[in-house]
Amino acid sequence: MAPTPDLTLYHAPQTRSIRVRWLLEEMGLPYTLHTVQFAARPAGDESYALIHPLRKVPALKDGDEIVLDSIAIMQYLLGRYGPSPLDVTPDEADYGRFLHWLHFGESGMTMPVSLLLAHTQLLPEDKRDANLAQWAKYETDKLLRFASEHGVGDREFIAGERITAADISITYMFYLLKLIRQFGDAPENLKTYFSRMTSRPGWAIASSAD
Structure with a gap:
């Protein structure tokens, strides 16, 4: 029998804590x-440093247990x-497929997407590097083509013929690209997939401004 949840999610809108909140909603956990x-x-x-010493989000407190990092929290x-x-x-x-895309949404995409975010939106203009932004865009587009052709765009869901944590993981990265206006030229099957995933009630709650 599963233990009784005593869960607190430390969350900020638009951040990776969306993944955890969406999973909690889909699992029906209080x-x-x-x-x-x-x-x-x-x-x-x-005071938040007592929960997360690096003062990043998300963090999950389960009774006396604290778990950090969005993919680790989902697992x-x-x-x-x-x-x-x-x-x-x-x-x-689909076990191997599931694990691949669960982690690809973070380990596979974070570096180029983060650099693209930094050098097109986040950094002051005089600190941005146009060459680095161009490289990050090239690498991001390559990853999107890979996702389109080898696992995300060819099925309704990534694995198991149902929504899983792998869908939640990768959809967040597409959302982040959309926020920085870098998803408009993504392959059409990824844009269709993204629309399908973000039509779910759990997404609406997780991605709200609250």
Whole structure:
């Protein structure tokens, strides 16, 4: 029997904590939402450093346990409060596919997308490097083509013929690209996929301004 949840999600709108909040909604787990100030960096205040010493989001508190980083938190929730159809188990044919895209949404895409964000939007104009932005755009587009042709754009859902944490992971990165106006020239099947994923009620709650 799964333990009784005592969950607090430390969250800021538009950040990777959207992934965790969306998963919590899809799993139907009760949680308390604690909104962290994110207008300045580092996030939150000194008291938040007791939760996350790096003062980043998300963080999840489960009773006395604190878990950091969005993908780790999702795996924690699936393992501790499963079984859940949001997970894909080792005995399923799509297990490897699920793991790949669950982590690709972070480990595979973060560097070029972060550089693209920094050198087109985030940094002051006099600190931006046009050559680095161009390289980041090239690398990001290459990753989007890969996703379009090898796993995300060829099915309704990535794995298991149902929504899973892998869909949540990759959809957030598409959302981030959309926020910085770098998703408009993505392959059409990815834009269709993104529209389908973001039509879900759980997404609407997770991506709200609250």
